[in-house]
Ligand SMILES: O=P(O)(O)OC[C@H]1O[C@H](OP(=O)(O)OP(=O)(O)O)[C@H](O)[C@@H]1O
């Protein structure tokens with residue numbers, strides 16, 4: 001019996017970087033006032049991803065957006081099933097009232113993490129708009145949430161795993177699919 005897991009490269013380092021450049025330019029194009037933009041990365045890889053996106057926006061526009069972090073641990077809808085081992089790593093750089101908040105995550109799957117992030121954001125003011133950017137949308141949503149900015153739409157089987165690697169977090173950029 002073959003129990004090995006097959007790893008398929010979905011995006012190379014160069015493709016991750018190009019995708020980030022495209023996402024940054026889409027965000028710029030669709031943001032009315034960049035001075036009001038706050039990027040909030042969803043812990044954990046959403047945080048370095050938000051920083052990378054912010055750097056790309058700064059290169060394009062010469063304006064560095066605010067960047068912060070959201071730790072959704074205490075907002076999960078399966079909280080009773082997980083331990084509370086993770087300390088809150090939320091960092092909100094400014095009052096969010098009236099701001100354009102861009103939630104950033106590496107992967108969206110069932111959508112429950114993004115839903116929890118919306119609850120978390122509510123605690124820090126009332127943004128004018130909240131949008132969602134993801135590097136990979138792998139489908140299989142369980143809640144009615146759809147990202148506004150998508151790096152790569154990747155049809156997957158439910159049991160497959162998408163792994164995102166980021167330079168600032170993992171020492172390299174890549175997206176891989178792990179198939180059974
Ligand atoms: O749409 P969902 O089904 O909620 O899944 C998406 C979330 O799953 C992963 O996080 P994970 O919980 O694996 O933790 P990590 O960020 O530490 O990798 C990923 O980074 C997203 O945040």
Ligand SMILES: O=c1cc[nH]c(=O)[nH]1
Pocket residue numbers: 107108109138160161162163164
């Ligand atoms: O495949 C998946 C599913 C959820 N989160 C990930 O990072 N990968």
